[in-house]
Amino acid sequence: MVEPRIDVQVETNDAPPTDAKKHPNTCPKCQSHYRDAELDESLWVCSHCGHHFPMRARARIVSLADAGSFAEEAADLRSDDPLDFFDLRPYGERLAEAELGTGLGEAIVIGRATVEGNVCELAVMDFAFMGGSMGSAVGEKFARACESAVEQGVPLVSVSASGGARMQEGILALMQLPKTIVAVADLHDAGCAYVSVLAHPTTGGVLASFASLGDVIVAEPGALMSFAGPRVVQQTTREKLPDDFGLSEANLRYGHVDAIVPRPELKSQLARLLRLFANGK
């Protein structure tokens, strides 16, 4: 049975041409449709087929941190527009719109929390904010999360969801790769563990920097994790792409991640890792 669709997506001039304009709460795999409350309840996992919907940063934090334990840091940090970047629209307009649309100041939220009683630092990305792209502010906030972890002497857990570096910041966006890598190096030198969780999608500059440097790397089922996206690979090489190109399942096979953890098990799995690393030096 085909449900009537109520499309509440805001149309913008630059909305990507989508071949199927589905309601965001309709499962792309099995077409089951949910209300927000239902998806909140199921951690944004389709209870029919197990498809993992994109999860917003705030919801992710609620799902991982013990109730009331999250204390956000660097919440006031915002992007600047160092290049006065203008494509079809000014970057400043895109930023303001992203903030209004998501209720977030940037594409990453950081802060301290406990997970089943284990203290850690959390850095959680949100794909809804300009595709989770990494500019100066995202790089800075991730670096501060590392520094906060070092200060507290606790592990860092990051959840990435990003299309890569933010083009509107030009070369400075590329420089966030080494910047976040410096932060991870300092974290490691201080003896703090780093668990990197890859959510759909983790591509480009984020995969080519901190997200790949976790002591333990886990991915969500069906998450795209590739340096170059399938469209770019297809267009550049004209190669026939495997059906599971770049997906976490393929990456597990090729040895790039330690485990694929379904979202309902993520909190307990992270808690287990945090308990294990608590015995380190």
Add this chain to the structure above:
Amino acid sequence: MASEAELRLRDRLSKLKSIGLLGGTRVSGELERLQKQLDRITAEPSEDEIWRSVELARHQDRPYTLDYVERLLDDWVELHGDRGRADDAAIVAGLGKLDGRTVVLVGHQKGRDVKERTKRNFGMAYPEGYRKAMRVMKLADRFGFPVVTLVDTPGAYPGVAAEQHGQGGAIAASQATMLRLGVPIVCVVIGEGGSGGAIAIAVGDRVLMQENAIYSVISPEGCAAILWRDASEARKAAAAFKPDAAHCLELGVIDGIVPEPDGGAHTDLDEAARLLGSSLREALDDLDGLPVDELSRRRRARFRSIGIFA
């Protein structure tokens, strides 16, 4: 909940929107004109000058890494392979002497004719290339040899096998390796500094660019295809994200500009090499004698502090 901050933002957005809507979805001609005037006043490179850099950086006769090796290094011995899987010809690495001092050199290598271009994969490395780079840089670390890297790539290769072999992870690991080296590192962008494929071997104590090199987060064509939905707007995209050396210097991304012969490096390879050589010497002399701790502290601080935010 309409907080004060939100109201401020809505106000800002509506103002910005009204600007954007002056000319429909496009920037109005008036704004473009004002922007151009502003550019001229501040004497920044113009759209034409930026595009000229893009063209020179990709010029088919532009000197590549091995052209400089031949002219600058004595006793060059190239080292091949990542000791695991393959030898990636898009990256060359080896040992040589610069003014009698042994250095390790790592650089992207493009090809001149069809056959060599294919062999070098147009300077687009697989993860194996970065793993070779890491292996040879660690060798430098063991023996205290300074590392020189020459960056010239459209980007890391976007292919199925490259992904299967871990392109993202290799680029991250290579940067992390460079941060930890206890020897001086000088990096020079000599042509195209294309995104992740470039930064993978460009984490150094001194980062320089040749006068007509470009360094960018994405190719002008790629940016145009995504933001303008039209790859032929590459010129506009380049002008917007400013990949030229002057802008990179201004943004604090590089430490200096290496001059080229008039008309570009391809007009006089010997002179281009001489100019590059003297910049390398100067940078290496500068770093000579710094204690390892200090070197590493400064290198980390250099990259930790890059970025502009509010």
